[in-house]
Amino acid sequence: MESRGENKARPAIARRSCDQCRVRKIGCDRGSPCSNCITAKAKCTHSPVASNAAAPKQRVLISAQYEQKIDDIARDISGIKVMLQKPAELSLPRRDCQSVVGGGGEPRWDHSTHIIDFVKAVLEDGVSRICGPEATAVLSSLKKIVHALDNPAATRHTPTMSQVAPSMPPLDAVLSVLRWAKEHEGLTRIAWVTRILPLQHFTDICRKVYFAVDEYSDVDFILANGYLSYIFSEHVLLFGLETHREYCRICRENVQDAILRLPMLLPTNMEVIAALTIGTFNAVENSNAKAAWRLISAASDLCQTLGYHRLRPRPKGDNGESTKSAEDRLFWTVYAIEKGLSLRLARSSNIRDMEITLPFDPDGPSSVRLGRVSGMIYEQLYSPAGLCQPDHERRDVATALAAAVRALINEAHAEISGCCAASDKDLDPLRVIYLQCDLVTQYSLLALILRATPTAEASVSEGSDDCVVVAREALEIHEQCLKALDGCKNASFMVTKYISCAILYCPFVPFSILFTRAVQLCDVADLARLDRFAISLHRETDTPEGLTHPYRLYQLLCQTARLYCDSAIPGSGDTTVVPRLQESWADFDSAYPGTETGLYDWCHDSHHFFGIVQ
CATH class of the missing domain: 4.10.240.10 (Zn(2)-C6 fungal-type DNA-binding domain)
Known part of the structure; x- marks a missing residue:
């Protein structure tokens, strides 16, 4: 064997x-x-x-490339562990609000610090000044709105992140609008987007996402969807295709979802800044100012980390000139948005003008120039330091800022006249509407500046006439703008964006100025203006208005103003309201804490603004 x-x-x-x-x-x-x-x-x-002889094993040589990949995988795993261990509040903005245009749950609208404090002032004084069943109902509704604005977590629906692969608009539609955008680079909306990234750069990113030969990042996904949302939006306004409106909604929701996936510590490069800027403007259009602030703060920090705010040599190479120009445009875009949100939320800017050595173009885009003025309004007039400045210094600052805004207003009016007189068929048909939207913001800021101008005597007729005139002009421009919007192919779609970007983006003081004057003098004409403004915000839309919708808020304020005035009409039971108003106005300066000049500081509205109606 x-x-x-x-x-x-x-x-x-x-x-x-x-x-x-x-x-x-x-x-x-x-x-x-x-x-x-x-x-x-x-x-x-x-x-x-088969041969029984085993093939000799080869020795694996790990190259530098493979070592780098192994290191990247290890870092990614470590990053995931860190992210899972961190508290949720340390991450970038969570979706604490639904899209105003789409999404589930009741839509929520953010309002500026000014209007929130103004409503609190109305409530504080109204409780003791007006009475009756109607007054009780109106004040109760205003209290609910203030509670919703002060406690967003109680009214906002926070959905969980979907694990399903995000949907995207069909390729044929995307190719169609990309070609259309390339042929219409001069359109206002498209030209604005190219200040974030060059048009070809956006197109390349869209190609990278749709033809994913290699992996693309969440930043790429944000940029592609953000760009497509604006292109589809512009196309909807010009041609009214409902399918493109749906594609715009899909892209905007994709941006919101992708923002949630961004880590707290982001890479430092131009694309990340652009993605944060896209996310900021998306949040602004969704009326989520606080999320917009966190995003633009991160973008401004990265800009300063990369030195975009400093005068620096141009990179070498064929593309050095264009790269530097693109970086400069991106920085000024971030700058303009950040300054506007700083004023809206009454917060100090993250970008100090004294740190910027990059040349400021006095003839540059109006949005950048207006952003610079917005920053100065808060820093030099309404910040704690600005409120403590002597009268003559504050008056000089207000005069200079008012002149700067008036120059922008004159430019806008001149351009509107030129557009209306032009016969060029290739002219942007939406240009006039966008200019009118800008005018609403500019007039509102001008009214805010004039309201801060110290006067020798605080009186309804002395020193405030110019401010009242500007406030009325702002409401008139608003009415003209809405009439123009009604002529769009998809008016409700545009009106929603207009309310978020023109009425809510900056402190809309024209209403509060005329409200105070109407209550003081029982001015029937100003009351009618306020009513028309509130009614104009009520539009037939695809989503419910919600508790914090501007129409509901301003309508309740108009009702409150009429209740004040009704209590002063002879025979109403109180004939002393108007004399009390006139007498107390003269004492308003001395009653105002922190300033003896009648300076209007919305930060203290809730305690002292409506002391004038005692």
């Missing part, structure tokens, strides 16, 4: 079992054909005998 060790010397078998016997797992006599196949009348086949 042979031992197992002697098998090594056995000669190799020339033929192994036939294929059929091997499949059937039965013994084969290795004949040709074998007996089993003859019995089964099957074709007997023999595959070649």
Whole structure:
């Protein structure tokens, strides 16, 4: 009997079992054909005998490229562990509000610090000044709105992140609008987007996402969807295609979802800043100012980390000039948005003008110039330091800022006149509407500046006439703008964006100025203006208005103003309201804490603004 060790010397078998016997797992006599196949009348086949010699193993040489990949994987895993261990509040903005245009739950609208404090002032004074069933109902509704604005977590729906792959607009529609955008680079909206990134850069990112030969990042996904949302939006306004409106909604929701996936510590590059800027403007259009502030703060920090705010040599190479120009445009875009949100939320800017050495173009885009003025309004007039400045310094600042805003207003009016007189068929048909939207913001800021101008005597007729005139002009421009919007292919779509970007983006003081004057003098004409403004915000939309919708808020304030005035009408039971108002106005300066000049500081409205109606 042979031992197992002697098998090594056995000669190799020339033929192994036939294929059929091997499949059937039965013994084969290795004949040709074998007996089993003859019995089964099957074709007997023999595959070649495989060599028993094992191929020598090759030594794996790990190159620098593979080592880098292994290190990247290790870092990614570590990053995931850190993210899972961190508290949720440390992450970038969470979706604590639904889209105003789409999404589930009741839509929520943010309002500026000014209007929130103004409503609180109305409530504080109204509780003791007006009475009756109607007054009780109105004040109760205003209290609910203030509670909703002060406690967003109680009214906002926070959905969980979906694990399903995000949907995207169909490729044929995307290709169509990308070609259309390339042929219409001069359109206002498209030109604005190219200040974030060059048009070709956006197109390349869209190609990268749709033809994902290599992996794309969440930043790429944000940029592609953000760009497409604006292009589809512009196309909807010009041609009214409902399918493109739906594609715009899909892209905007994709941006919101992708923002949630961004880590707290982001890479420092131009694309990340652009993605944060896109996310900021998306949040502004969704009326989520606080999320917009966190995003633009991160973008401004990265800009300063990369030195975009400093005068620096241009990179070498063929693309050095264009790269530097693109970085400069991106910085000024971030700058303008950040300054506007700083004023809206009454917060100090993250970008100090004294730190900027990049040349400021006095003839540059109006949005950048207006952003600079917005920053100065808060820093030099309404910040704690600005409120403490002597009268003559504050008056000089207000005069200079008012002149700067008036120059922008004059430019806008001149351009509107030029657009209306032009016969060029290629002229942007939406240009006039966008200019009118800008005018609403500019007039509102001008009113805010004039309201801060110290006067020798605080009186309804002395020193405030110009402010009242500007406030009325702002409401008139608003009415003109809405009439123009009604002519759009998709008016409700545009009106929603207009309310978020023109009425809510900056402190809309024209209403509060005329409200105070109407209550003080029972001015019927100003009351009518306020009513028209509130009614104009009520539009037939696809989503419910919600508790904090501007129409509901301003309508309740108009009702409150009429209740004040009704209480002063002879025969109403109180004939002393108007004299009290006129007497107390003269004492308003001395009653105002922190300033003896009648300076209007919305930060203290909730305690002192409506002291004038005692």
